[in-house]
Structure formats: structure tokens, C-alpha cells
Amino acid sequence: MTPKSTGSRAELRANQTAAIKVVARRLIADQGVADLSLREVSREMGMVSSALYRYFATRDELLTALIFDAYSELGAVVEKAESKIARGDTRARWRAACAAVRKWATSHPHEYALLYGTPVPGYLAPNVTIAAATRVPGVLGRILSDDVELHPRRRLVDKKAAVDVRPFLQVDALTPSMPNVAPEHFVRALMAWTNLFGTVSFELFGHYVGSVTSYRQFFDRVVEELADFAGLA
Amino acid sequence: MTPKSTGSRAELRANQTAAIKVVARRLIADQGVADLSLREVSREMGMVSSALYRYFATRDELLTALIFDAYSELGAVVEKAESKIARGDTRARWRAACAAVRKWATSHPHEYALLYGTPVPGYLAPNVTIAAATRVPGVLGRILSDDVELHPRRRLVDKKAAVDVRPFLQVDALTPSMPNVAPEHFVRALMAWTNLFGTVSFELFGHYVGSVTSYRQFFDRVVEELADFAGLA
DNA sequence: TCACTTTGGAGAGCACTGCTCTCGATTTTG
DNA sequence: CAAAATCGAGAGCAGTGCTCTCCAAAGTGA
Numbered sequence: 001m002t003p004k005s006t007g008s009r010a011e012l013r014a015n016q017t018a019a020i021k022v023v024a025r026r027l028i029a030d031q032g033v034a035d036l037s038l039r040e041v042s043r044e045m046g047m048v049s050s051a052l053y054r055y056f057a058t059r060d061e062l063l064t065a066l067i068f069d070a071y072s073e074l075g076a077v078v079e080k081a082e083s084k085i086a087r088g089d090t091r092a093r094w095r096a097a098c099a100a101v102r103k104w105a106t107s108h109p110h111e112y113a114l115l116y117g118t119p120v121p122g123y124l125a126p127n128v129t130i131a132a133a134t135r136v137p138g139v140l141g142r143i144l145s146d147d148v149e150l151h152p153r154r155r156l157v158d159k160k161a162a163v164d165v166r167p168f169l170q171v172d173a174l175t176p177s178m179p180n181v182a183p184e185h186f187v188r189a190l191m192a193w194t195n196l197f198g199t200v201s202f203e204l205f206g207h208y209v210g211s212v213t214s215y216r217q218f219f220d221r222v223v224e225e226l227a228d229f230a231g232l233a
Numbered sequence: 234m235t236p237k238s239t240g241s242r243a244e245l246r247a248n249q250t251a252a253i254k255v256v257a258r259r260l261i262a263d264q265g266v267a268d269l270s271l272r273e274v275s276r277e278m279g280m281v282s283s284a285l286y287r288y289f290a291t292r293d294e295l296l297t298a299l300i301f302d303a304y305s306e307l308g309a310v311v312e313k314a315e316s317k318i319a320r321g322d323t324r325a326r327w328r329a330a331c332a333a334v335r336k337w338a339t340s341h342p343h344e345y346a347l348l349y350g351t352p353v354p355g356y357l358a359p360n361v362t363i364a365a366a367t368r369v370p371g372v373l374g375r376i377l378s379d380d381v382e383l384h385p386r387r388r389l390v391d392k393k394a395a396v397d398v399r400p401f402l403q404v405d406a407l408t409p410s411m412p413n414v415a416p417e418h419f420v421r422a423l424m425a426w427t428n429l430f431g432t433v434s435f436e437l438f439g440h441y442v443g444s445v446t447s448y449r450q451f452f453d454r455v456v457e458e459l460a461d462f463a464g465l466a
Numbered sequence: 467t468c469a470c471t472t473t474g475g476a477g478a479g480c481a482c483t484g485c486t487c488t489c490g491a492t493t494t495t496g
Numbered sequence: 497c498a499a500a501a502t503c504g505a506g507a508g509c510a511g512t513g514c515t516c517t518c519c520a521a522a523g524t525g526a
Contacts, residue, residue, distance in 0.1 A: 009473075009522065016474095034267075034353070037512065050515080051475045059513065117351025119438050120267070130443070168450035173443050187454050190444065191428060197440075198431025199424075205352050207430075210363065210406050211423065217401035221420050229462065242493065242502070249503095270483065283486080284504045292484065 017055050019045065021069065024062060025111070032110045033063070060120060068129045070111045075135025077104050082139050090147035091232050097139050098196055098223040105200045116201055134177075137193050141177035144189055144230055148180040151233040163187070185231065192230040195222070250288050252278060254302065257295055258344070265343045266296070293353060301362045303344045308368025310337050315372050323380035324465050330372050331429055331456040338433045349434055367410075370426050374410035377422055377463055381413040384466040396420070418464065425463040428455070 023044050028036050038059055042049040056062040081100035085093045105112040115133070125133070162184045165171065169190075171183050181189060199222050202208050203215050212218045256277050261269050271292055275282040289295040314333035318326045338345040348366070358366070395417045398404065402423075404416050414422060432455050435441050436448050445451045 113351040118346040168447035194431040198427040214401035
């Protein structure tokens with residue numbers, strides 16, 4: 001391959017790195033992670049397979065970069081969708097955030113599976129990835145927290161729910177995401193988050209086949225139930 | 234390989250088929266599905282790789298058999314655990330069923346991932362597999378149904394929950410699993426099922442890292458919340 | 467400016483994979 | 497007892513991730 005036009009070395013390197021990720025993402029979107037082959041990526045880029053290793057030391061390293069990008073994109077999409085709603089309408093924000101998750105997931109099923117399906121065996125996410133992965137639960141937590149702040153009232157009257165969560169939750173780590181939410185309500189917050197992604201995963205991974213006829217309507221209903229469950233106004 | 238001692242051809246074939254699955258399961262349990270190689274299976278069995286194709290036409294066919302077996306085992310384990318509790322104590326049955334799911338999942342993480350992680354791209358479960366996969370939700374549904382039958386009382390007072398589910402749920406398919414549960418409550422039943430597996434998946438797939446310190450205690454709390462949410466006595 | 471170092475693509479090669487095909491030996495069947 | 501079905505062995509093909517060496521181009525310091 002002849003060298004690309006002009007540009008400093010660092011620039012060219014950044015461009016190539018980005019180009020590789022673009023091609024790899026498209027291949028994953030088309031055929032899933034399992035069938036992603038470095039050689040196919042290199043072929044599509046008109047370079048030889050070994051050249052690719054100048055940019056990513058291993059297949060897993062490329063995948064890690066793609067996982068990070070996908071988390072970031074999903075996080076940005078959800079943040080943007082939610083930010084368009086008036087801050088006080090916490091339920092509408094909740095709906096918008098959940099809908100954005102499902103919309104991104106259904107339009108990027110293979111990338112969603114990359115994030116929320118089976119992790120690579122022995123794979124441990126680097127901190128930077130964890131930060132990106134936290135954006136969506138961060139949005140959900142902020143909505144709940146804002147709801148507590150803006151619509152104060154008695155919450156979670158069921159005394160069973162007022163359990164001391166310190167023995168099993170990392171309260172210090174969760175509090176910053178939802179400063180106004182009382183720790184007793186963290187379990188329900190985590191459950192709402194879990195249920196949201198569980199519902200999307202079950203839809204995409206085929207576990208609802210035979211039970212659900214309209215995923216869209218089922219999902220919307222679930223979102224309302226979750227909002228109630230989490231104590232939204 | 235010299236022929237195994239005695240036995241009719243059909244017998245030997247059944248034995249070999251079973252032996253292959255045993256070896257493959259062990260390899261998956263050790264290193265996950267991604268690293269399962271037919272050649273390694275055949276090597277461990279002392280046969281040549283091509284001979285394996287007399288029993289399974291393709292890697293996916295072997296995986297399908299293993300998926301079916303795993304669903305069946307999980308189903309049997311949960312059914313057994315739940316059946317030990319007095320029929321009237323529906324909440325204890327609920328706890329037992331949920332605990333059995335988590336116990337099996339945490340002691341068979343790779344097999345759990347095979348069932349509830351990323352599905353093989355383009356893979357469509359045969360009917361027989363779907364039947365096996367339905368056993369656990371069947372147990373959960375039966376518990377809810379028995380609870381309605383044995384502890385009749387006003388349920389789901391929140392009028393929002395009394396939504397007509399016919400536009401988006403396959404009521405006919407769901408009713409047999411929980412004959413006494415009113416269709417308006419099917420959404421919560423599906424959500425409880427989803428949340429149960431979502432919680433287990435999030436734990437095993439690492440999404441709770443940093444948030445949960447004692448998965449066992451968190452899970453137990455979630456199970457109680459789900460029982461309440463689904464309307465159990 | 468010019469020697470020196472760094473970069474990164476090309477190409478060959480290794481060990482591995484799923485899968486196919488042919489060839490016999492053995493077993494079952496009519 | 498001959499014909500047919502079965503099934504393991506072995507060679508082989510196309511593909512994989514990854515390593516290594518080679519070499520031209522680009523950047524660097526005196």
C-alpha cells in the first residue's frame with residue numbers, strides 16, 4: 001500500500017487506527033463478534049494482516065477498543081435523549097432514557113451483544129472501559145436523584161424495602177451517582193437498571209419468543225412499571 | 234481406536250455420543266464455549282477429529298445438544314429444589330427456586346453463559362430446546378399461580394398495572410404456565426423472571442463490579458423485592 | 467546536511483481451527 | 497453368505513491469530 005497523501009506521522013497513525021476500528025465495527029455489525037477476523041479487516045483495508053499488529057497488539061485489544069467505543073456511543077446517545085426533556089419531568093426523562101437504550105440496542109444488536117452478552121473469558125475491563133460503561137446507569141441514577149430532589153414526598157412506604165444495604169452494597173461508590181437517593185432505595189435503583197437491560201437482552205437474545213408479540217409495547221409497559229417500582233413521580 | 238468391549242451398534246453409538254458430550258461439557262466448564270475445539274474433544278477421547286463428525290455433523294450441532302442438556306439440568310435442579318417446599322408456602326418456594334438458579338449459575342458459569350449469554354449468530358433454537366428452556370419460567374409461573382389459588386386476596390391495587398396485555402403478550406401461550414394468574418399480572422410475572430436472570434447475568438458478567446460487595450446478600454434482597462413485586466403472599 | 471533511529475507495511479511461516487473426502491476394517495442385514 | 501451400512505484413520509483444504517524477518521520511508525540530532 002502506498003503511503004497516504006500527507007500528514008504527520010502521529011496523524012497518520014491516528015487515522016489508520018480509527019480506520020481499522022471503523023472497518024471492524026462494520027464487520028461486527030454485519031456478522032457478530034464471533035466471526036470478526038483480523039485478516040478480514042486487513043483485507044478490507046488493502047493491507048496485509050501482519051501490518052495490523054502495528055496498531056493493535058492482539059485481537060482482544062482491538063475488541064477492547066471497540067467495546068469502549070460502543071459503551072461511549074450508547075452512553076452519549078442516552079445522555080442526549082434524556083437531556084432534551086425538561087429537568088422536572090423525571091418520568092419523561094426516564095422514558096426517554098429507557099427508549100434510547102432499546103433503540104440503540106435494536107439497531108446495533110451485535111454491538112449490544114458485545115457489551116451485554118457473554119464476556120470474553122478471562123477478560124477484565126480496564127478502568128477507562130468501566131467509566132464508559134457507567135454512563136447509562138449514571139443517567140438513570142441522576143433521574144432518580146432529581147426526582148427525589150424535585151418531588152419530595154414519602155417514598156417506599158413498604159417497610160420491607162427499608163433495609164440496611166451497607167452489608168452488601170458499595171454505598172460510597174453509588175452515592176455520587178444519586179446523591180439525593182437514600183441508600184435504602186439503592187436496591188430498587190439497581191433492580192430497575194438490571195431489569196431494563198435484562199428486558200432488552202431477553203428480547204434480543206430470543207428468550208421472549210412465544211411470549212411477547214409486540215416488543216415495543218411490552219417494553220413501554222415495563223418501563224412504566226420500573227418507574228413506579230423505583231418510586232418516580 | 235479398537236472397538237469398545239461389547240454391545241449392540243446402537244448402544245455403542247449412544248455411549249460414544251454421550252461420552253463426547255461429557256468431554257465437551259468439561260472443556261466448556263474449564264475454559265468457556267469460545268475455546269471449545271472439536272479437535273481437542275477428539276484428542277481427549279483418543280480418536281481422530283474426523284471421526285467425531287460421525288456423531289455431530291458440525292460444531293454448532295454439538296453445541297445445540299449441550300445447550301439442551303444444560304437447560305434440562307438447570308430446569309431439573311430448580312424443579313427439585315422448589316418441590317421440596319410445602320406447596321402452600323409460596324414465598325419459600327419462590328426463594329428456593331431463585332436460589333437454585335443462582336447456585337447453578339455460579340457453579341456452572343460457562344454453561345450459564347452458554348444459555349443466557351450471547352447467542353450464536355443466526356442460531357435458532359429447535360423446538361425441543363425451547364421446551365427445555367421453558368422449565369424454569371414454568372416453575373416460577375406455577376408458584377405465582379399457586380399463590381393466587383391458595384392465598385386469594387386483592388392483588389396489584391395499582392390501577393396502572395391493570396393494563397390490557399393482549400396487544401403485546403401471547404396470552405394463550407402464557408396462561409397454561411400460570412392458569413390462576415390474571416393476564417393483567419403477566420407483565421409483572423415476566424419482569425420478575427427477567428429480573429432474576431438479569432441479576433444473575435449482571436453478577437456473572439461483571440456489571441455489578443464496584444457496586445455490590447456481597448452478591449449473595451444482594452441477591453436475596455432482590456428475590457424478596459421480586460416476590461413482593463409479583464404479588465406473592 | 468547527513469548519519470542514525472524509528473516506524474510500519476510486506477511476506478513467509480507456525481500452530482491451530484472446522485470440515486471434507488477417501489479408504490478399509492468391522493458389523494449388521496436380507 | 498453376500499451385500500450394505502457403519503465408523504475410525506488419515507490426508508488435505510481453507511481459514512484463523514500471531515511471530516518473525518526484511519526493507520523502504522519518515523523523522524531526528526549533531
